[in-house]
Amino acid sequence: MLTSQRRAMIVERLNRDGEIIAKTLATELDLSEDTIRRDLRDMAAEGLLKRVHGGALPLSPPLPDFAARQSLSTDEKAALGARAAAMIEPGQVIFLDGGTTTAALARALPRSFAFTVVTHSPTIACELERHPSADVVLVGGRLYKHSMVAMGAQALETIRGLKADLYFMGVTAAHPSHGLTTGDMEEAATKRSVAENAAATFVLLTREKLGRASPWKIMPLAAASGLIVPAGLSSDVLAPYRDMGVEVIEA
Structure with missing residues (x-):
């Protein structure tokens, strides 16, 4: 051959x-x-x-820039965001990752009770400018423009002093054997640090991220508390994730 x-x-x-x-x-x-x-x-x-x-x-495809990603899979992201927002309870401290899917979550956050949002993304903070009941804490550091998040020593120091009830993580790829991955080394370390300082971590996944891998590992799949995925995926697609013992929540 x-x-x-x-x-x-x-x-x-x-x-x-x-x-x-x-x-x-x-x-x-x-x-x-x-x-x-x-x-x-x-x-x-x-x-x-x-x-x-x-x-x-399979290699996860290169991500377009942040502005371009805002117009991709908008209905799917809105559904994931709404399902995640329904998990939040009064008085909780939640950490929102940067990204367009978590931006959809920010827009869906409950408005009838108080809670605290911690984020290292200025775009997420701006989404909450007019939110009536969310107290917003913005983590600072060096701005990674591709994902519009703060990273580096200053961001990590702040994150290590945090104890969040819920962390809603964004990734570029998820695979049953090779875990949760992203395209930047520092971004992977930042996400891992947040997860280590959160009581529960839920990963929001659009369908094209399943069964893929990016260069930098954040953590094993089993380290997540649950995956929030689009409704309607076949049982064959989801079975390997469920077999890992991770909760799979369909939105």
Whole structure:
């Protein structure tokens, strides 16, 4: 089999199965495992997939800038935000991640009782400018413009002094085996620190983020208290996540 044919098969299998196991594919094609691993390594270098131990995963697509993301999957994000907002109780301290899905959550926050919102995103804080009952705490630091969040030593120091009741996390990818991931090293560390200082962490996931992987791991899937996903996904898609023992909440 020609290299181009193997690569085409690898792409097809990734799209179909959501992962490649090098040993299994090598046995199926009667090739050495080194040959398949070399293909995967070369394809990863070209940005076609993400190499993981024993094989490969689909690479989450590059995110457009923040302004462009605001117009994507708006109905789905609104549904996720409304479901998450319904979980909040009076007097709680919640941490809202940056991102367009959590912005939809900010717009859906309850207005009939008081609670505190902590965020490291100025865009989230601005969404709450006219909220009648939310006390807003904005964490400062170096602004990461792509996601419009503050990061760095100052942000981490503030976050470590926090104890939130709920953390609503945004990620770029989620995979049963390879966990919750994002595209920036510092952003991953910031999200991990928030989760470590929250009583419960719920991850809001639009459908294109499932079964994917980004370069930087935040934490294992099982470390999350639950996943909030769009309604109507097939049981086959959701079964691997439920098998991890994580609550899956459909919105």
